[in-house]
Amino acid sequence: MKIRTLILFFFMIMVKLAFSQEQARLNIKGFVRDQKSNIPLTAQLKVIYNDISLKSVEATSKEDGSFELKTLTKNFILQAKADGYIVSNVVMNIEYSISQTIIVEIPMVANSKLKNNQLNVEFATRIQENKIKELHSKQIFQAVDAINGSVLGARFRLLSTNQNEVISTRTSIEEPIFEHDFTKKEKILLEVTTDGYQKFSEYIDINSLDATVHTNTARLIKKISFFNLIIKNEPELHSVQVTEMGNLNPKSIKLVNNEGIYFGLLETDHKYVIKANTKGNEAIVKELIAAEGFNQNIIILEHKINASNVSEKVVHAEKQAYQPENRAVQLENQTLFFEQGSYALKPESKVLLENIGKQMLEFPEVNIEITGYTDNIGDIRQNQYLSEFRAKVISNFLFNKGIKSNRITLKANGSNSPFADNDSETNRQRNRRAELRFFAAKQ
Template sequence: MIMSKASTVVVSSPTASCLRLTGVVLDFTSRRPLSADFYIQTPGGRRQVGRSLDETGTFTLNLDCGVRMLIIERTGYRTQTLGLNTKVKSNQTDAVSVIIPLLAVDRQGSDQPYLQTEQTHFVQPTAQEVIKGRQPNAFAVTDALTGRAVPAQVCFISTESGKKQCLTSDNSGIVTTSFTQRDIVALEVIASGYQSYQGNFIVDVLDGQLRKHHIRLLRSLTILSVQAASAAYQYVLRSESGGKEIKLTGVPGYPETFVAYELLPQRYQLLVINGQGTVQERRLITVLSGLNTVSVSGLEKVTGSTVTSPAPGWNPADSLPALYFQQSSYELLQQSETVLKEVAALLRSNPNYTLHLTGHTDNEGDERLNLVLSEFRANVVAAYLRRQGVADKQLVRSWRGSQLPVAPNDREENRAKNRRVSLSLVRNTP
């Protein structure tokens, strides 16, 4: 039975309650509160166990010991799942607070992928109306929450001919293909550990211009909920394999609980940082797929500074030459490969350094496509360095589209300076 109470929804369970789960449901992009339905799978089928409120997105669930998986749904959004491991439930006496992010579905549009559930009426051209031409496309497959590239198999099925073509993405998650007639193409994307993506793609314009697309894959949520000793501190995760630090977010309405949901299941170092930016405490934790909980009480105290001097004999500049690209291209130039071979040698001999590389574009064209192009440029550089023997954990990628120009975009000479990947070396703290 579901009972509404003030700003939450409480669910009574027919058996003993093992876990009291509270929190909010938010739109992943806008962070707007959402009303969503919660379900569990039982031998008799799916059963609804709660709903978050429209105005605040808040919910409270009392879950029995047999629940292994939560299913979260809202019309217009992709279904999320959250695994509930036994260790969390058996060790938890207080409520666990979380943020549940929901991702809006991709709507039908011309020359862009969208979920098959969003297909509406579309008239295919007749034989007499077939327009000849070519539409080259690049599809970037990424993790929907972290934005990381995902190696995947992408299959294209033509509605017009029935022909099926399957391609495997490179390490940067990119697949390229061209279409030569107007069509509705079905997409099937499969990647280990992720929900399969079933989508459609309307090929409508055959003008020879490269089009860049994102296919975002969902996996079961991986959430860390930290019961904090004080809301005055910052709580940060640092992956053992490198990459950017992840700052935990406060749960609205729960001032001493901080969460992260843009996570991969792996080992992290949890850092507690005071108002002066000093690391006060730390702990090594293993984050599993599903719900994870940690209390900061009893963490190991950090003594002394965590910053050490650069390796003797090598004092690199913290900024390296930028790598430049042709208009609308992410192909490496020969001079860029020469620079990257030298950078790779430095990184291989100095594993305690990380290279931060950021893709950029000029301001020509659609900014959404510019952002994708800047990502492709960063991915291509990272892939080249990996082929040169650089460890993936030494590479931190980001992309900014046309948002950070180094020169005015007023003439071609200046725009060429903005079509770049910037490189910066950073020494890792132990």
């Protein structure tokens, strides 16, 4: 009986894992390069999920630095390893991805050894002069910026793998050195963290007790913020620019267009302005604070109606001597629903919007307000973006049906003002919505 139970248990686990793998629908394309020279690198890429029950995904970049990974839309760490380079671990919070494909560029920092500074040499001299009876291993720790070598204040955590002892301390720029005497041979896990930098993790072998100094320099690399910009109705685009705010000399971010996705790198926690100029000399401006990992934005350009067609419609209306009628609004408020993490319109939603477009053309005195919402799962900022995309995709659909943009009002409430409590999947489905409200235009 126990054997049957165990077999059933393992079978259920395998089914669960297989089902999870079937849900994989995110394609990561990317490039690995040397941070300083931009030379492409061959590296080992690994997706490490926060959910330890999920198997990691691995790939190797080609000679041109390119790679491709298929992953679940889960939170994970994207790790890159290359010989002679510091390991890069990027926290990727993309539980809700707007597109099926994302593009990233990973800059790798060479792992060149820094010479001990004068302070460490003085420590070594002092210890050698003192005749210490008890043998030990003095370990000195410090953290520096991997690129420019500047000293960093950081949080140090040492975990003994043999004794399960933990040593924690913090350094500062004024007091950058942390030292500890080890009296036993053991293996130590060193973890170093500081704001704005990736977590440093490395094993240290304490294999000699000879009263000499051993310097350990943790070279930290800055957090990486990938950026993807999706332009809808790209033929209407004249130019696009991303500029860092808050500087006397605004820094322009280089964007590369690949398969309709503009991608580049941002500085984590910095504020940016995204400006898209259309061929009709109109500008769409958005602001963004770069989060660690993945940042995604979408700009939907309005398709311009041909001028000759507009002129014909005006003449036709004048010939008919059309007089507005004082008719009551005859369109009923509607709610459209979306799949989790998606802004794609469902087939039934498209049918409903087709009918709404026809009625709004018939009733030109009627305007529409579209408000996008999400459930409460995921990052608040991403939910806000997603609710905006849901409202905008409906607006774009109606615009392409001939409804002018000045008749459409957009709002985005993210996970605020839920229709139902987010305590079950059924209720969360009711919150993944866009509400359509119709009202008479002001005369």
